Amino acid sequence: MTSNETTQRVAIVTGGSGGIGRVVAERLAKDGMQVLVHYSGNPQRADEVVAAITAAGGTASSAQADVADEAQVEALFDTAEQRYGGVDVVVHTAGIMLLAPLTELKLDDLDRMHRVNIRGTFVVDQQAARRLRSGGALINFSTSVTKLALNNYTAYAASKGAVDAITLILARELRGRDITVNAVAPGPTATALFLEGKPQEVIDRLAKVPPLERLAVPEDVAEAVAFLAGPARWVNGQVIYANGGAI
Template identity: 70%
Template sequence: MPAGVDRVAVVTGGSGGIGRAVCERLAQDGTAVVVAYSGSADRAEDLVGRLTAAGARALAARADVAEPDQVAGVLDAAERAFGGVDVVVHTAGVMRLAPLVELDLEELDALHRTNVRGTFVVSQLAARRVRPGGAIVNFSSSVVRLSLPTYSAYAASKGAVDAITRILALELRGRDVTVNAVAPGPTATPLFLDGKPEEVIERMAEQSPLERLGRPEDVAEVVSFLAGPARWVNGQVLYVNGGLA
C-alpha cells in the first residue's frame, strides 16, 4: 500500500535532526504526521506550523519513549486526529561516547533506557496499533558493523535494535505489517557533530566513497521507501551510509 493522503505516521524524535527530515519527507508524500518529541516543544510546534502551512496534516505530541503510557498517549492522539496509525518511525535515541573501561555505568543505564527500552516500548505499542498495510521503522546505526573505539555502549544498544526489529518482523506474521530498521552512517546532525573536533568530522566524511557526510534528507528518502512502497522488504536492517560499510 503506497504512502498517500489516507496514511498516518508517528515519528519519535521528530523535532530535530533526522527525525525532522523524516517528518518533512513523509508530509511531502501525503502522509499525516504526528511529531513526537521529548524535549523542545518549541521546535516541534515550529515544525508542525511549517508542515501545515505547506498544506500537510500534522500535530505535535510529547512522550518519553521509554514510558509506555506516554507512547500510548501519542498513538491515541494520532488516532483521534487522523483516524488511525499506519506507520511508526522510531528515530529517538541518545549517544554516549567513551572507552569501555571509562564509561560511567549511570551513563550506560541512561543510554540503555532510551535506545533499548525505548525501542522495545515503541515497537511493542506500534505492533498493537499499526493497521494492515503499515510499517514500523526503527533506527539502528552503521557503528554496529564499524566497531569504532569509544562507541561500545552505543553500538551495543543499536545491536539490540537490530535484534528487536528482525524478531518482531517474524512475530507479526499474517498482519501485513513490515518491520525494518535504518542504519545511518555519519550524518550531519547535532547528535553526530556535537563534541567532535573538525578534523575528526572531516576524516569520517572522507571515508565514504562519496566523500561526504550523509544528510538527513538522504536517510529520510529511505524511510519514505520503507514506510510506503517497500512491501516486500521486511525484517531487514538497511545500511544508509554512502558505501562506508
C-alpha cells in the first residue's frame, strides 16, 4: 500500500494565488487534497485563496518562492513536507506571458519569459521528481498556442514548447517510480490576464474558434488538472489540449 493511500494527499500549486492557478487549488482542495498555495509576490491574494478553501471545509496554506530560484523552490517543498508530511501532486501553473511580434519583442522580455517559463519549469520539476511520493502526479502548464500559431505569441509559445519537451522526457526518466508527468495546454481562457487590453471584437473572434463557440473558463481547465492529478493513472507523458476542440 502506497503512502498516498494511507494519508490525505498533498498538492503544491505554483501560481496558485490567481487566475487558473487559484481555481486549480480550490478544485484539488474540494477533491480532498491538502493544498500549499504558492505565490510569487502577492501574499494577500494567496491568503484569499487559502481563506476560500478553508471556508469551504478544505485544508490549505500559502508559501512564497521565486520558481526560477532553486534554493527557494527547495524551501517550498520543504514547507509542504513539514506542514503536511509529504507531496503527492505538483501543479505548475506559474508563468508569464509577454506578447509582441518577433521583430518587435524586446530581448529583455524574451529573457524574462525564458527565466520564469523554462528555467522555472525545470527547477520546479527537478524538485518534484526528487520529492513526489509513489502514486504521485506532476502537471505542467503549456499552451495551445504552440499549435494555434497566433500572431504575437512567438516567444511565449517557444517557451511553452520547451515545457512540452521537459514534460515528455521527464515522464520517461521517471520509469519505475509510479509517478505520472503530463502537461495541460489551455486555449483562450477568460481570465483577467487574458481579457485585459483586448478589444471586444478580438475576444468575440477567439470565442468562435472552438466548435463549442465560447472561451474556456478556469473551471474547464481545472477539470483536466483534477483528472490528471487523481484517477488518470494510465495517462502519462502527454500534453492534454484543453481548448474545446480549437485544434
